[in-house]
Amino acid sequence: MSEFAIEFENVTKKFGDNVLFEDFNLQIRQNEVVSIIGSSGSGKSTLLRILMTLENIDGGKVLVNGEPLWHRLHNGIWLPADERHLHRMRGQLGMVFQHFNLFPHMTVLRNITEAPIYVLGQSRESARAQAHDLLRMVGLEDKAEAYPAELSGGQKQRVGIARALAMKPSILLLDEITSALDPELVDEVLEVIRKLAAEDAFTMILVTHEMYFAREISDRVCFFDAGKVVEEGPPERIFNQPEHERTRAFLSSFLKAPSSNT
Amino acid sequence: MIEFNWDWAFAWEVLPLLLDACLVTLQATLFGSILAVVTGLILALLRRSQSKAVAYSAYWWMEFIRSTPLLVQIYFLYYVAPEWGLNMSPMVTGVIALGLHYGAYLSEVFRSGIDGVGKGQWEASIALNLSPYRTYRDVILPQALRSMIPASGNYIIAMFKETPQLSAITLLEMLQLAKIMGSENFRYLEPFTLVGLIYLALSLVASTAVRQAERRFPKEGFTLS
Structure with a gap:
């Protein structure tokens, strides 16, 4: 297996005439936990959406x-990826969304088992057993038969995590997963991610505004600004001695008083 | 002074015959709506095709069907199609004409129902690697169905009320029979009034049923199997 789970090589991404990424480069090692921080519109979420094949690249x-x-190699020629190639590649990735995107008409159990049964071809029994294990892991074993509308935001998001994990991805993309939550519900979701990060079995990319959490669990933090990685490094250095003015300005708006300790 | 000399004896005589003919009407409506739902769904999906040519062809087909009168389409299928070797009974012709005609209308209902399902549901389906078939069958259509029920129901009721047009190609449905009874007995009041009343009664029942179906349908949709 490649040393890197993810490599962006000179990627260009435009929205109409608006160039978001130009010659964008980023490498993420296997089982690395990377947090991406930065103001909105800096391209953090687009990075994840490109990886989840929700957004194509322009170069x-x-x-x-x-x-x-986004390409397939055919006799040494790079061709645009077709649906079959994308389908195969997607199996390695899982995504948890800011707004959960649970299927509202399905029970929690069905939300989690739908793809394992119909995409991976698991038997109903094994998919259900796995779903119950995952629900136990996220602390929702009693909610298997509930519908999403009956859950709190934090519970919904934990189901979202269980649903993504049920597909056994090697790379987990977490797109501002606590941004839509009431503050008192954030911790129960982060607790699950903390456990996953400690297992060291996934490559994880978090786009997040939870600076303390990013500092705690990341191997590396990337600060994004206007489609560029302005600064990256181990969390201690980024948070304690940011080199760039932009990083400092961004962090000071987030980590006001307590930022100088640790 | 207009006189209403309603003849109960004659009315009672023609009613059972009209009810028999009503079965033909209902049959045409039933099979016509099945065909309309199928073609409507296919057209709606084709219009979402990534191929521009396919999407536009579906669009123009829909526009063409909706912009030409049903009766012209019925005549075309019945009198012109046989010249190309397509010989169909009045019933089959009628079902196809109604199905294609209302399929074009239903496609628009289905399309807006599908469009009404949030973008996040599509994205979650992609992230979970669901096939397009699974995405539509398990995720999108169950959620779109609720908003489709009222308009689809109304179109099917409209189709039911258009079935008399099939009398133009000699299908012995209610109106055709009433006309024959009337001309044979020189009394049109009872047969035509009864036909109107039967249509009225069935339409009212059907529209109540549509409202009930809409109310009973779970807000989020439901899962098949």
């Missing part, structure tokens, strides 16, 4: 576990 290459994501 460059994206490699997932060493294989091109």
Whole structure:
């Protein structure tokens, strides 16, 4: 397996005439936990959406576990990826969304088992057993038969995590997963992510505004500004001795008084 | 002074015959709506195709069907199609004409129902790697169904009320029979009034049923199997 789980090579991404990424480069190692911070509109979420094949790229290459994501190699020629290639590549990735995007008409159990049964071809029994294990892991074993509308935001998001994990991705993309939550519900979701990060079995990319959490669990923090990685490094350094003025300005708006300790 | 000399004896005589003919009407409506739902769904999906050519063809087909009178389409299928070797009974012709005609209208209902399902549901389906078939069947359509029920129901009721047009190609449905009874007995009042009343009664029942279905339908949709 490739040393890197994810590589962006000279990627360009435009929205109409608006150039978001130009010659964008980023590499993420296997099982690395990377937090992406930065103000909104800086391209953090787009990065995840490109990886989840929700947004195409306009130039460059994206490699997932060493294989091109948006291209397929045919006799040494790079062709645009077709649906079959994307389908195969997606199996390595899982995503948790800011607004959960649970299926409202399905029970929690069905939300989690739908894709394992119909995409991975798991038997109903094994998919259900796995779903119950995952629900136990996220602390919702009693909610298997509930509908999303009956859950709190924090519970919904934990189901969202369980649903993504049920597909056994090697790379987990977390897109501002606590941004839509009431403050008192944030911790129960972060607790689950903390456990996952400690397992060291996934590559994780978090786009987040939870600076303390990013500092605590990340191997590396990337500060994004206007489609560029302005500064990156171990969390201690980024949070304690940011080199760039932009990073400092951004962090000071987030980590006011307590930022100088640790 | 207009006189209403309603003849109960004659009315009672024609009613059972009209009710028999009503079965033909209902049959045409039933099979016509099945065909309309199927073609409507296919057209709606084709219009969402990534191929511009396919999407536009579906669009123009829909526009063409909706912009030409049903009766012209019925005549075309019945009198012109046989010249190309397509010989169909009045019933089959009628079902196809009604199905294609109302399928074009239903496609628009289905399309807006599908569009009404949030973007996040599509994105979650992609992230979970669901096939397009699974995405539509398990995620999108169950949620779109509720908003489709009232308009689809109304179109199917409208189709039911258009079935008399099939009398133009000699289908012996209610109106055709009433006309024959009337001309044979020189009395049109009872047969035509009864036809109107039967349509009225069935339409009212059907629209109540549509409202009930809408009310009973779970707000979020439901899962098949």
